[in-house]
Amino acid sequence: MRFTRYCRSLLSTPATAVERYSKSHQAGADIAMVDLEDSVPPARKEEARRLAEEFFALPSAKLVRSAVRINSLAGPEGLRDLLALTRYRVKPDLVLIPMAESARDVEIAAGALAADCPDTEFLAVLETPAGIERAHELAAAGRRLRGLVFGSADYAFAVGAGLSWEALAYARSRLVCAARSAGLEAMDSPLFEVADLEGLRREAAQARELGFSGKIAIHPSQLPLINQAFTPGPELLARARRVVAAGRESGCSVTVVDGVMVGMPFFEASRRLVDEYGPTPEQ
Template identity: 70%
Template sequence: MKYTRYCRSLLSTPATAVGRYVAGHRSGADIAMVDLEDSVPPARKEEARRRAEAFFSAPSARGVRCAVRINTVSGPEGLRDLLALHSYRIKPDVVLVPMVESRRDIEIVEQVLRPCCPDTEYFAVLETPRGLQDAPAIATASPRLRALVFGSADYVLATGARLSWEALAYARSRLVNSARAAGIEVMDSPLFEVLDEGALACEAALAKDLGFSGKIAVHPRQVPVINRAFSPDAQTLARARKIVEAGRRNGRDITVVDGAMVGMPFFEASRRLLEEFGERRADPVHSTPAAQERE
C-alpha cells in the first residue's frame, strides 16, 4: 500500500440538512460526507436520497472529495440508496457501508455499483461484535475497500460496554490490526461531545498512537482539532529528516540519533512520514476521478 494522507478527517452532514452542505464542503475535512443513515428519520429517507445528489454537484463541492453513507445493505433502504446512486450525475468518491458483518455486505455493494460507479471506493463501518469478529475477512473483501471504520455507539449498544477509551481498547486494536494487515486505512469513531475540544484532542491523539489513520467528525468545529492530531508538528518532521539522513549516511545500518538507537523500521517510518507530510506537505490531498470531475 502506498503511504499517503488518504483521510485524517471525515465530516458527516445529514442529507436533509441542505443548508449545511456548503459548510461541510468548506470545513477542511479530507472527506466531506452526506449521511443517509442514522441522522435521517425513517419517514424522510426518500427525501434524503433525492436531496443528497446536490451534495456532489454543488459549486462548493468542486475539488472536495465527497462521500455518502448509505443505510445497511441487509435492509431495503440500503438497497434503495445504492440504486439511487445510479441516477446521480456526479458519483461519490467514497461510499460508507454501515453495519458490515461479513465480506458479503461489501460484495453486494460492489455488484450493484460496479456498472455505474467504477471509480468509487468503499469504507466498511464495523460496529457489532460479529463485524469485529470477521474484521480480517471484511478487510480483504474488495480491491476498492480503502478503510475500516469503527462505529463505537452501536458496538456499545450491542455489547453493553461503556463508551470509554479503556472499555473499547480491544475493539479498536482489533480493527487497526485487521486493516493494517490488509494494507488499508482505518478510521476511528467520532467523539459525540462536540463542544469538548480538549477531550477530542486527547482521544484523537490516543487513536493516532494506536495506529488509526484518522477520525470521524460530527461537527465542523471538530475538523481542525482532528487534522492537527493526525498531522506531525515541525519537531516531529525535523527528527524524521535526521533519521532518514542518518540512514543514508550509514547504509541503513543501525545507528544512533539524538541518543536513541534506530534501525530499518525507524528509517522506513520516517521516510513515509516525510513523503506524506514533509517534502509534499503543500500538495493537495490526492483526488479521485469523481473529485477531478468537480474541479
C-alpha cells in the same frame, strides 16, 4: 507513526439538511459526507436519496473527498441507496457501508456500483460484535475497500459496554490491526460531547497512538483539533528527515539518531512521512 491525508477527518451532514451542504465541503475535513442512514428518519429516506444528489455537484475545497453513508445492506433501504447512486450525475468518491459484518457486504456494494461508479471506493463501518470479530475477513474484501471505520455507539450498546476509551480498547485494537495488516486506513469513531474539546484532544491523541489514520467529527468545531492530531508537527518532520538521512548514510543499517537506535522499520516510516509531507521545510 503513520500519517496520511486520505482521511484525517470526516464531517457528516444529514441528507435532509440541504442548507448545510456547501459549508460541509468547505469546513476543512478530508472527507465531506452526506448521510442517508441514522440522521434520516424512515419516512424521509426516499426524499433524502433525491436531495443527496446535489451534494456531489457542489464544489469542494482542494483535496476534499465527497462521500455518502448508505443504509445497512441487510435491509431494502441500503439496496435502494445503491441504485440511486448509479443514477447520480456526479458520483461519490467514497461510500461508507454501515453495520458491515462480512466481506459479502463490500462485495454487494462493489458489484452494484461496478458499471456506473467504477472509481468509487469504500469504507466499511464496523459497529457490531460480529463485525469486529470478522475484521480481518472484512479487511480483505477487495481492492476498492480503502479503510475500516469504528462505530463506537452501536458497538458499545450491542455488548453492554460504556463509551470510555478503556471499555472499547479491544475493539479499536482489533480493527486497527486488521486494517493495517491489509494496507488499509483506519478511522476512529467520533467523540459525542461536542463542547469537550480537551476530551477530543486527548481521545484523538490516543487514537493516533493506537494506529488510527483519523477520526470522525460530528461538528465543524471539532475539525481543527482532529486535523492537528493526525498531522505531523515540524519537530516530528525534522526528526523524520534526520532518520531518512541516517538511513541513507548507513546503507539502511542499524544506527543511532538523537540517542535512539533506529533500523529498517524507522527508515521506512520516516520515508513515508517525508514523502507525504515534504522533503524539506522550504518545499
